[in-house]
Each structure stands twice: as C-alpha cells, then as structure tokens.
Amino acid sequence: MASEKNSSPAESRELGRPSLLSRINKRLELSSVDAVRRSNADLDPVPPNRRTWRTHNFVMYWISDNFSPSGFRNAASLMLIGLSWRDSLVCITIAQFIIGCVIVLNGVVGSKYHINFSVQSRASFGYYFSYLMIVMRMIVGIFWYGIQAYTGAECVRSIIYAIWPSFHNVANTLSKSANIDTQMMTAYTIYFIIILPVHFIPMRHLKWLFTIKSITTPIVGFAIMGWVIHKVGVSSTSLWTQKTTLHGSKLAWTFLSGLYANIGTWSTLAVNVPDFTRYAVNDRSAFITALVLPATGCLITFFGVVAAAGSNILYGQVLWDPLLLIDKWTSPGGRAAAFFCAFFFLISQIGVNIAANSISAANDLNCLFPRYINIRRGQIIVAFIGSWALTPWNILTGAPAFISFMSGYSVWLGPIAGILLSDFYFVHKQKYDVWELYNKHGIYRYNKFGTNWRAFVAFFAGWVPLLPGFIPTVNSSITVSARATHLYYLGYFYGTGAAALSYYLLCRFWPAEETMIERAVLPDMDVIQGHDGEYMEEGIEAALGEEYVGGKEGRN
Numbered sequence: 001m002a003s004e005k006n007s008s009p010a011e012s013r014e015l016g017r018p019s020l021l022s023r024i025n026k027r028l029e030l031s032s033v034d035a036v037r038r039s040n041a042d043l044d045p046v047p048p049n050r051r052t053w054r055t056h057n058f059v060m061y062w063i064s065d066n067f068s069p070s071g072f073r074n075a076a077s078l079m080l081i082g083l084s085w086r087d088s089l090v091c092i093t094i095a096q097f098i099i100g101c102v103i104v105l106n107g108v109v110g111s112k113y114h115i116n117f118s119v120q121s122r123a124s125f126g127y128y129f130s131y132l133m134i135v136m137r138m139i140v141g142i143f144w145y146g147i148q149a150y151t152g153a154e155c156v157r158s159i160i161y162a163i164w165p166s167f168h169n170v171a172n173t174l175s176k177s178a179n180i181d182t183q184m185m186t187a188y189t190i191y192f193i194i195i196l197p198v199h200f201i202p203m204r205h206l207k208w209l210f211t212i213k214s215i216t217t218p219i220v221g222f223a224i225m226g227w228v229i230h231k232v233g234v235s236s237t238s239l240w241t242q243k244t245t246l247h248g249s250k251l252a253w254t255f256l257s258g259l260y261a262n263i264g265t266w267s268t269l270a271v272n273v274p275d276f277t278r279y280a281v282n283d284r285s286a287f288i289t290a291l292v293l294p295a296t297g298c299l300i301t302f303f304g305v306v307a308a309a310g311s312n313i314l315y316g317q318v319l320w321d322p323l324l325l326i327d328k329w330t331s332p333g334g335r336a337a338a339f340f341c342a343f344f345f346l347i348s349q350i351g352v353n354i355a356a357n358s359i360s361a362a363n364d365l366n367c368l369f370p371r372y373i374n375i376r377r378g379q380i381i382v383a384f385i386g387s388w389a390l391t392p393w394n395i396l397t398g399a400p401a402f403i404s405f406m407s408g409y410s411v412w413l414g415p416i417a418g419i420l421l422s423d424f425y426f427v428h429k430q431k432y433d434v435w436e437l438y439n440k441h442g443i444y445r446y447n448k449f450g451t452n453w454r455a456f457v458a459f460f461a462g463w464v465p466l467l468p469g470f471i472p473t474v475n476s477s478i479t480v481s482a483r484a485t486h487l488y489y490l491g492y493f494y495g496t497g498a499a500a501l502s503y504y505l506l507c508r509f510w511p512a513e514e515t516m517i518e519r520a521v522l523p524d525m526d527v528i529q530g531h532d533g534e535y536m537e538e539g540i541e542a543a544l545g546e547e548y549v550g551g552k553e554g555r556n
Helices: 009-014 020-028 055-066 076-080 085-113 117-125 130-163 165-169 182-200 207-232 248-265 267-272 289-315 322-326 332-368 375-389 392-398 400-407 410-427 453-474 482-489 491-509 540-544 546-555
Strands: none
Touching (some): 055 207, 055 289, 055 332, 085 117, 085 248, 085 289, 085 410, 117 130, 117 332, 117 453, 130 182, 130 322, 130 375, 130 392, 182 375, 207 289, 207 322, 207 332, 248 482, 289 322, 322 332, 332 375, 453 482, 482 491
16 A cells, blocks of 8 residues: 555556546546537537527517617717718618628528538638638627627616716726726626626527517617607707718718628628527528518617707717716616616626627637537636726727727628628538538548638638728728728628629639538438438437447547
C-alpha cells in the first residue's frame, strides 16, 4: 500500500488512473457528442417529438419581435433625413415585406431538413469554408446581444423609477471615463440577473414566452397611443404636418437608403432563420412570416409616430424612445402605468435578445465546438461575452464608427443569403442528403480544402463592389463618388442578387456532380440511402452504419 501511495504520476497513469486534465475533459465533454460526425444532440436534426412550432407560434414570434422599444424608433431616422411619417411607414412596410419573403424562402431548409444554419451552410460553401460564414454570423449575434442588453437595462431602470422615484437622485460614484453611471450600472446588473435563467429554457419551449410577449406588448403599444391621443387629441403638430422635404432623384435615393437600412436590421435573421424553423411541425408553418412581419412593423412604427408627436406637445421635445416618455409619468397613477409598461417592455426585450441574438450565436458556438458546447452552454458564453466583455455602454457612447460598421454588416450577410437561396432552390433543387452534411469527408466537402470555390467567388462578387460606398459610413472624412454611394444604397438587392446569380452560373457551367442527388434524403424518411423501411426508427445510425454505432459504444 505504501509503494502505491508514493507512486509517480507516470506510474499512476500506467495503473489506469486518469490524470487531472483527463478528468476535467471528461467532465466538460457533452454526453451526446459524436466525435465521428463532430456533432451532438443540439446540432443533429431535430427529432419529431421536438418539432412543436405551428403557424400560430410563428405569428406570435414575429409580433413579439417587432413590438419592442426599438420598434417605436423605426421612423425616427427616416424622418430626420427628410421623409414624412407617411413615407416612413411605406418604406418600413416594403422593407419588412421584402426581407420577410427572404426569411420565408430560407426558412424552408430548416422546416424540411430540421437543421440549423450552421449545418445548412455546408451544402453551399463546403464543409470547412462554411466555418467562416458561421464565425461572421456569430460575431454579429454577440455584438447585438450586448447592445440589446443595454436596452433591457433601460427597461429595468424605468421600472425602478416607477417604484422608487428617489432613484432619480442616486449619486453617480463611477468616473466619467466609465461611460455609464451608477443608476444604469445597477439596472444593467439586475437585468443580467433576470435574463440569465431564461437561457436555460429549451428552444422548443420558448414559444410560450413569445406568446406572452405577443399579447402584452401590443396592449402596451395601444395603451401608450391611447393615452397620448387622450391628452393631446389629434391636433396638428410638426410631426403630423411634416411633408417630405426631398424631391426628384434625391428623394428616390434617400428612400432606397432607408429601405436598405431597414432590410439590414433583419438581414441576420434572414440568414439564420433555420435555427427556428427547424422546430416547425411542417414545411408551411413559417410561411405566414411574409405577411405578419410587415403588418406588425407598420403598426408599431405608427405607434412610435403618435407617441413622438404627442410628446412634442406635452413636454416640448420629441421623444422617440417610449421608455423616456413613460419616465415622465410621475403621478401615483402614472407611476403604476409606467411600471407595467416598462415591465412588459422588459419581457419583450428579453425575448428579442434570446431569439434574435443568443440562440443564433449559441448555435454557431455549438457547431464550432460540438464536443464541449451545446446550445445552453453557448448561450451562457454569449451572455457573458456580449454583456460584460464587450461593455456595450462604451460602444454606444464612444464608438459610433464601430456601430456604423456593425449596422452595415448586411453588406456581407446579403451575399450569404443569396448563395444559400441559389444553392437550395436552383442548384440542388431542394434536394440535400442530410447525413452527408455531417460527414467531413462526404459529398459536401467539395475538395481537400473543404471549400466550394464557386461559393467563394460568388461571395466576393456580392460584397466587394459595395465596399467603396460602405467606407464613408464608418469614416465620414472619406468621400466617394455618387455612383458608389448609390450602389451601396442598393446594397442588399445587389449583394443578394449578384451572389445568387454568380453562384448559379458557376454551378451551371462547372457543376459539382458529386453533390447532385436524385432525391432528397430527409432525417426521418423511411428509406435512407437505399435501405429498406427497417431503418425508419434508427435514423442517424442507419445512415452512418457500424462506424457510428461502434464509436457510440466506445464512448459509453
């Protein structure tokens, strides 16, 4: 016994004792990981028992996503550059209808094959080149998670103001260089504590959160609009009577600029929508998006115009932010109303941040590190990086150029969407082999580098010509020609269209024959790769055979 206790680390390993690093690694490794396919339960196609989203769930989702504090501010930037409120409503409605159609078309991949964007992108970009697209999309998700977290903290601050008006007088103990005061830091910390447990809710159950949001936030919107109309009536104000100050070609290009900006707001979701539609009951469940998105966008924008017009009469300043408006409700009854409005806005903001940013970035991390990160762990990582490592208060106050850069990120997201749509509908005609998408040596590897060169060329063709017009939005000291600026205003249309067309033509003249299959191979079809119906319930094991089964037994 004494000699055993005094044995060296090398002797301990020889005796079969796992090292500390081995024990930590085993502890961190997911139980569902499959090393052969570099996948896990969250990355695999969604099984039938977890496909719970129906048409009304998607309706509720889009209602809840549009009805948020940021939705009230939709018209602000457009009216500041010369459009009337009517033109702003038209611009936003058209933009959301266009992007709604893109979302519907790309969402079919998720609802048919029940895979997320990370896996879908392998079919067109190649097994390894797709990782670049995944990282690009992940960066956007983490960045906007932090920005939206700050808006959520503003909701918490309004709640505290409503409960304890004395919170207005809390002295700031932080330095000016911190770019955030004590009140906001307190609210921000509380917001983070509130949202953190929500990350543990599985995606298939989040539909209940969106249902609650879709009921409460429209009520808040109608309540604020009703209160404003009750207080000031519908008399003329500068906002209501403001006409478009632009004419001719300048009006047309300004309208297109606003159209591009509002499309860009949703360009991330247009790419990663399979992250949600993969939970759909059938292929048609998400089609309603093309109608619900523009309808709700138009309505919430109108609410914002009414509230801003009323605030100009009541307080002598135009308040586009509904939280700033309700903070002025200081009577006992007004404070109670402000509390409920801010509380429901907080629920809305939590839902937006989870759905639009957290889930998407977590799916990307899940794909990049499938051995250790599932969606739940990914969301926690995104929460800490987005909320604290990025310090969004510094970005909002001290880095306007960086915000402009991230807002123009659709320059790259448009070509990605174009290639995805072109590949699915025109090149492969909706026929993928879902299990080959998980095989790094399979047909979607394309070459030894795991890169589809056709997608590589099309991707650059979609964004490089837009770069000259994009640069001045980040650095105003740089001037470019009017043609470059006008092309940038057409950015999403050009980027998506040019990439889609380039990709299709390259695949038409230089097809990747190995990826062309006679019929689609779905995750739960009764015949997989030529096998009989006996494999119907075996799914992935039937498709990959003994190699997968052996690896699975080895892990157990």
